[in-house]
Amino acid sequence: MTTPKFARGTLHTFQPPEQVSQVTRALHGVGRKVALVPTMGALHAGHRELIRRAKRLPNTVVATSIFVNPLQFGEGEDFEAYPRPLDKDLEVLKEDGVELGFLPKASDLYPEGAAVTVHPGELGDELEGAVRPGHFAGVLTVVAKLFNIVRPDYAFFGEKDYQQLVLIKKMVRDLNFETRVIGVPTVRERDGLALSSRNVYLTPEQREDAIVLSAALTAGAFVGRDGAEAVLATARQTLAARPAVEIDYLELRGTDLGPAPVDGEARLLIAARVGSTRLIDNVGVVLGAAADHPEHALDAGE
Numbered sequence: 001m002t003t004p005k006f007a008r009g010t011l012h013t014f015q016p017p018e019q020v021s022q023v024t025r026a027l028h029g030v031g032r033k034v035a036l037v038p039t040m041g042a043l044h045a046g047h048r049e050l051i052r053r054a055k056r057l058p059n060t061v062v063a064t065s066i067f068v069n070p071l072q073f074g075e076g077e078d079f080e081a082y083p084r085p086l087d088k089d090l091e092v093l094k095e096d097g098v099e100l101g102f103l104p105k106a107s108d109l110y111p112e113g114a115a116v117t118v119h120p121g122e123l124g125d126e127l128e129g130a131v132r133p134g135h136f137a138g139v140l141t142v143v144a145k146l147f148n149i150v151r152p153d154y155a156f157f158g159e160k161d162y163q164q165l166v167l168i169k170k171m172v173r174d175l176n177f178e179t180r181v182i183g184v185p186t187v188r189e190r191d192g193l194a195l196s197s198r199n200v201y202l203t204p205e206q207r208e209d210a211i212v213l214s215a216a217l218t219a220g221a222f223v224g225r226d227g228a229e230a231v232l233a234t235a236r237q238t239l240a241a242r243p244a245v246e247i248d249y250l251e252l253r254g255t256d257l258g259p260a261p262v263d264g265e266a267r268l269l270i271a272a273r274v275g276s277t278r279l280i281d282n283v284g285v286v287l288g289a290a291a292d293h294p295e296h297a298l299d300a301g302e
């Protein structure tokens with residue numbers, strides 16, 4: 001098979017994994033680097049921020065994959081309903097200077113008989129994993145496949161999916177992938193709501209209610225100096241103002257999602273249902289005396 005044509009400065013899209021592999025290996029062969037931004041499409045300003053950061057790298061071709069991965073959706077979840085505005089997404093990729101679009105079909109990534117998956121370890125059963133059993137095995141399996149197909153030098157993921165980011169970094173370390181994983185801070189609406197492809201499901205009233213997630217996280221982070229109990233109590237108090245929002249979890253953890261330290265950096269994470277839409281969010285928190293350190297003086301709530 002001859003290597004597919006690849007001219008600089010235009011978007012090339014490929015469906016077969018073999019074609020993407022050929023192009024990225026050819027790019028490496030001429031000394032170019034490759035940065036991958038994996039997505040499920042329905043691109044918004046959060047995805048575009050990942051692309052913008054990738055575009056800053058010198059001598060690097062930015063590749064974006066769009067694939068709604070069936071393996072990470074459980075029964076009764078929104079796999080079928082998930083938005084798939086492909087033409088609009090391709091316009092975004094062109095506008096943002098992405099040169100390589102990878103658009104596989106499920107049968108390209110999961111041929112008949114595919115059965116081997118990546119096990120995320122204990123953290124995969126906690127937080128999101130407790131509510132979505134098998135979700136992180138699905139995420140890590142598809143990310144491992146994307147890494148093997150594209151062989152990216154860099155891969156960008158949003159902090160909005162914080163547990164996903166931690167688990168991908170862990171997979172890279174534990175399984176000796178050579179890709180450097182870069183986390184990007186959450187892009188928010190002006191009122192604080194984290195951008196998410198699932199926000200389109202919200203009615204205007206639910207959209208109002210949804211503000212309480214980021215408001216609770218910000219309020220909690222603001223009292224980090226007073227310790228973990230104060231953080232959680234303050235966040236809960238804020239959430240109580242919107243009883244229609246049903247909390248799946250509100251947890252304070254260490255930055256690696258182990259136990260939170262008494263004094264130092266931590267992460268406050270929330271998942272909640274607003275009507276039938278499930279939203280997640282998180283912020284950095286500095287706990288205890290560490291909050292007085294000049295490095296953290298302006299950090300509350302990020």
Ligand SMILES: Nc1ncnc2c1ncn2[C@@H]1O[C@H](COP(=O)(O)OP(=O)(O)OP(=O)(O)O)[C@@H](O)[C@H]1O
Binds near residue numbers: 038046159160194198
């Ligand atoms: N608001 C955001 N800020 C920064 N990165 C984001 C944001 N939203 C999503 N991302 C990142 O974009 C990548 C692709 O995510 P995905 O396509 O699932 O979008 P999403 O908006 O998170 O969708 P959903 O809400 O349905 O999970 C992930 O690394 C994700 O963390």
Ligand SMILES: CC(C)(CO)[C@@H](O)C(=O)[O-]
Binds near residue numbers: 142
């Ligand atoms: C990383 C990912 C593209 C894997 O399907 C997905 O979980 C996402 O969009 O966050």
Ligand code: BAL
Binds near residue numbers: 161
């Ligand atoms: N952004 C994480 C993908 C998912 O919710 O399945």
